[in-house]
Amino acid sequence: MEEFDFIRSIKPDFYRQSSVVKGIGDDAAIVRHTNKDIITTVDTMVENVHFSSKTTEPFHIGYRALAANISDIAAMGGMPTSYVVSIAIPDSWSADELQEIYHGMDDLAKVFNMDLIGGDTVSGEQLVLSITVLGTVLKGKARYRSDAQEHDIIFVTGTLGDAACGLHILLNASQTDREKYRYFIDRHRMPMPRVSFINQCEAIKRLSLNDISDGIANEANEIAVASDKTLLIEYNKVPSHPQLSNFSSEQQFNWMLSGGEDFELIGTVSEKDWEQLETIAMKTNTKISAIGTVRNDLKKNGTVWLQHNHESNRLKKSGYTHLRR
Numbered sequence: 508m509e510e511f512d513f514i515r516s517i518k519p520d521f522y523r524q525s526s527v528v529k530g531i532g533d534d535a536a537i538v539r540h541t542n543k544d545i546i547t548t549v550d551t552m553v554e555n556v557h558f559s560s561k562t563t564e565p566f567h568i569g570y571r572a573l574a575a576n577i578s579d580i581a582a583m584g585g586m587p588t589s590y591v592v593s594i595a596i597p598d599s600w601s602a603d604e605l606q607e608i609y610h611g612m613d614d615l616a617k618v619f620n621m622d623l624i625g626g627d628t629v630s631g632e633q634l635v636l637s638i639t640v641l642g643t644v645l646k647g648k649a650r651y652r653s654d655a656q657e658h659d660i661i662f663v664t665g666t667l668g669d670a671a672c673g674l675h676i677l678l679n680a681s682q683t684d685r686e687k688y689r690y691f692i693d694r695h696r697m698p699m700p701r702v703s704f705i706n707q708c709e710a711i712k713r714l715s716l717n718d719i720s721d722g723i724a725n726e727a728n729e730i731a732v733a734s735d736k737t738l739l740i741e742y743n744k745v746p747s748h749p750q751l752s753n754f755s756s757e758q759q760f761n762w763m764l765s766g767g768e769d770f771e772l773i774g775t776v777s778e779k780d781w782e783q784l785e786t787i788a789m790k791t792n793t794k795i796s797a798i799g800t801v802r803n804d805l806k807k808n809g810t811v812w813l814q815h816n817h818e819s820n821r822l823k824k825s826g827y828t829h830l831r832r
């Protein structure tokens with residue numbers, strides 16, 4: 508199948524959103540939103556960096572790449588609406604496998620009523636999938652990493668370390684363990700970005716927010732730097748799935764803090780709004796945990812401190828970093 512047949516094969520028959528003025532089929536797509544701020548973000552997944560044939564079926568490559576991008580829209584407090592896909596395809600990939608990648612994306616897109624509105628197709632040495640997502644947020648209401656204030660409560664959604672544990676199982680474990688730890692594998696393959704929870708938080712005036720792609724050791728530091736505050740995190744309050752305790756304490760520690768790819772949210776909220784946030788979490792079926800507090804300590808601002816075993820140590824950026832050489 509050549510380029511243009513491929514594009515025809517993935518072109519949607521209809522668009523779910525009325526905001527799509529022009530979708531696939533011209534030089535570029537057009538969307539129209541009134542009275543909203545437009546959010547846009549792009550994340551790229553590369554074969555043997557973000558997935559491999561050992562860890563991920565084509566369906567899940569598409570699903571996970573779109574989830575990672577939607578997660579950044581959620582981290583801005585927004586609602587995803589449409590996406591464009593740039594794909595580099597090696598000769599070895601069959602037409603069916605490529606369809607599966609697009610089925611994976613569409614499976615998640617359906618959940619949020621999103622449309623595929625464009626993209627680009629090239630051949631390449633490795634499969635590279637780059638997705639740009641557009642989203643909307645009420646004017647001036649986006650959530651920033653820079654909005655943490657002194658005395659805020661630091662919270663995270665869900666449980667952390669699941670995706671890294673799932674990856675570990677996929678790379679190392681026997682078939683029996685794969686069955687036993689299906690939960691972690693699913694969390695690696697099919698993360699669910701926290702869109703509905705964050706969109707119910709409109710009544711909360713101020714939240715700082717970041718999504719967890721690299722691990723909270725990274726993302727908490729991004730909040731600390733952007734807000735110029737000191738973040739204190741208590742390790743024993745960081746939530747994990749009960750089955751994670753079957754692994755060594757070192758594995759648990761590394762996965763929970765630096766594993767990444769859970770696509771949960773980390774943020775801060777004023778003490779006064781914490782209860783309201785908990786109520787919204789309950790209503791949207793979202794697990795939420797308070798894991799620490801924000802301080803304004805001029806000597807330490809821009810850093811994160813982890814309290815663990817009666818000691819407080821600096822938690823440095825230690826998540827997955829590209830271009831480390």
Ligand SMILES: Nc1ncnc2c1ncn2[C@@H]1O[C@H](COP(=O)(O)OP(=O)(O)OP(=O)(O)O)[C@@H](O)[C@H]1O
Binds near residue numbers: 549550720721
């Ligand atoms: N190559 C680039 N060119 C321009 N801007 C970039 C580039 N790479 C990253 N950025 C910008 O840098 C900021 C941080 O990007 P980063 O990718 O670290 O965030 P993220 O998507 O939340 O994290 P992750 O990629 O781990 O999911 C964003 O504003 C992003 O748009």
Ligand SMILES: Cc1ncc(C[n+]2csc(CCOP(=O)(O)O)c2C)c(N)n1
Binds near residue numbers: 721767
């Ligand atoms: C085969 C395989 N090997 C390793 C990993 C782990 N991994 C890759 S990128 C990343 C951080 C987020 O990347 P980014 O910063 O680009 O969002 C992590 C934890 C994986 N998923 N698959």
Ligand SMILES: [Mg+2]
Binds near residue numbers: 549550
């Ligand atoms: Mg990024």
Ligand SMILES: [Mg+2]
Binds near residue numbers: 579718719
């Ligand atoms: Mg992010």
Ligand SMILES: [Mg+2]
Binds near residue numbers: 550575576579720
């Ligand atoms: Mg991202």
